[in-house]
Every structure is written in C-alpha cells, then in structure tokens.
Amino acid sequence: xxxxxxxxxxxxxxxxxxxLTVHAAxxxxxxxxxxxxLVLSAAEVRTRWASASDLEGFAQWFTR
Amino acid sequence: MVxxxxxxxxxxxxxxxKCRQVATQWGDVGPVELTGDLxxxxxxxxxxxxxxxxxxxxxxxxxxxxxxxxxxxxxxQTPGGLAHxxxxxxxxxxxxxxxxxxxxxxxxxxPAPVSMWSVEFSRPALRPMWILTRSNRCSPRGSANSWNxxxxxxxxxxxxxxxxxxxxxQSAARLAS
Numbered sequence: 001x002x003x004x005x006x007x008x009x010x011x012x013x014x015x016x017x018x019x020l021t022v023h024a025a026x027x028x029x030x031x032x033x034x035x036x037x038l039v040l041s042a043a044e045v046r047t048r049w050a051s052a053s054d055l056e057g058f059a060q061w062f063t064r
Numbered sequence: 065m066v067x068x069x070x071x072x073x074x075x076x077x078x079x080x081x082k083c084r085q086v087a088t089q090w091g092d093v094g095p096v097e098l099t100g101d102l103x104x105x106x107x108x109x110x111x112x113x114x115x116x117x118x119x120x121x122x123x124x125x126x127x128x129x130x131x132x133x134x135x136x137x138x139x140x141q142t143p144g145g146l147a148h149x150x151x152x153x154x155x156x157x158x159x160x161x162x163x164x165x166x167x168x169x170x171x172x173x174x175p176a177p178v179s180m181w182s183v184e185f186s187r188p189a190l191r192p193m194w195i196l197t198r199s200n201r202c203s204p205r206g207s208a209n210s211w212n213x214x215x216x217x218x219x220x221x222x223x224x225x226x227x228x229x230x231x232x233x234q235s236a237a238r239l240a241s
Contacts, residue, residue, distance in 0.1 A: 045094035052096075060076030061102070 018044035033064045078104040 003020040024036040040057035078101050085094035 050086060050088040052083040052086045053115065054082075056082040057080065059079040061074035061079075063074050 013045055013047045015042050015045050017041075033062065035058070035062050074102055 001022045002020070005018040006016065007013045008018050019039075019041045021039045022036065023038075025035055027033045027035065038057070038059040040055070042055045043053065045052045045055050079099070081096075081098040083094065085092065086096050125127045
C-alpha cells in the first residue's frame, strides 16, 4: 500500500510531501506469520505541540 | 495468503526515525535519530509475573521487552528545563539512562517497585480510583467529600493477592471527612 500526498491536513497534524508505504507479506510455507515493513517520509509535520522537518521513518516488524 | 492473525503484538521489530529539526515549545532539537528494537525474551529470562504486577499483568502482551531506544544527534539546549524534566520522568517510569557514545542516550526499562494508592469514594456513583507512584516517594494528603485512602505495594518480586488487585497494606491511612 502506498500513499502520497503533497499536502494533508487532519485535526491532529498537517503534513506536506507525505509518502507512506506499508508492505505486509506472509512467510513462505507459513500462513500466519506476517512480516511488515513501513517506510515514511515527509518534508514537514506540524502538530499542536511540535513540528518536525525532513522526517524519515522506517519500521519492520514480525508478528504472528 | 494470511489465514489468521492471532497476536498483533510484534514478536520482533526494528524502527528508525530521523528528523533534521524538531521544534517544540520547550526546546528545539536537531538533527534527531531515534532507533528502537523489540525482541521476544528467551524463555525463562524474565521475572515471573503474578497478580502483584496488577496493571502489567492485566495487559502482558502490551509490554514486549524494550531493548533499546537510542537517541543520536544534538540534545535540547535547555539543560535546566527539558533535560531536568526528562531525567525525572525517566526515573519515575523506571527507565535507566545509559550513555553509550557521545551525543547518544540509551534507555533501559525494568519494572520498578511502585506503590498503589486506592481512593474509594462514599458516593456509589464514583468508581474507585487507583493511583500509581514510586514506592516511598509520595505521601498524598487531602480530603474531598468523603473518601478512603489506602496504600498497597507492588513489586515484581512480591506475590500479590488476587488477580488484578494490588495488595493493600493493613496499616493504610484511612481518611474521611
């Protein structure tokens, strides 16, 4: 799943140049374990409490 | 094809978060690089949990072992403010700050001995309230309408009495007005 937005505004945060990719896949020959990967980037994230610029995030987890 | 997802809590995981600049009303930080790792503890490596853990036992799956949260980059330029507040917050939550390299702070979490305070109100419409504090660090005083204040203790190495309820000290303070 890929989500891209030049400008996104929610009640919690405003984001510019958002790119979010989530990939989830099962293991070969195993139906329940899932390995997921999330890649996130944004030029600016502004919330009520803080703002961040040039944000890059990466997460990878394994669940069952 | 996934047939079932029986436990959404990760067995293992890794995450990175990088920012060029983070600005808050308390201070500015930048650049920031946060790294976190989650692993499933080896069998037998953890302290056996029982009802004495109370809130932790109620939701054990929410607490996978937190191996490491590392911060790389410049620290906030408010040594008397944010750093002071962060140090006390970490201590209150049971985190132990570890200096690994220059400009890097690691956090290690261990279950901390805490005290549970129960406040029971005389009005049946008000449900009992639990307050969690570090052991022997807090002595709440006060009164409001009519209520009882009881102190219990909770420690990972102690056995609790009854699932989900903390052990209540018999010498608990009893306040009523």
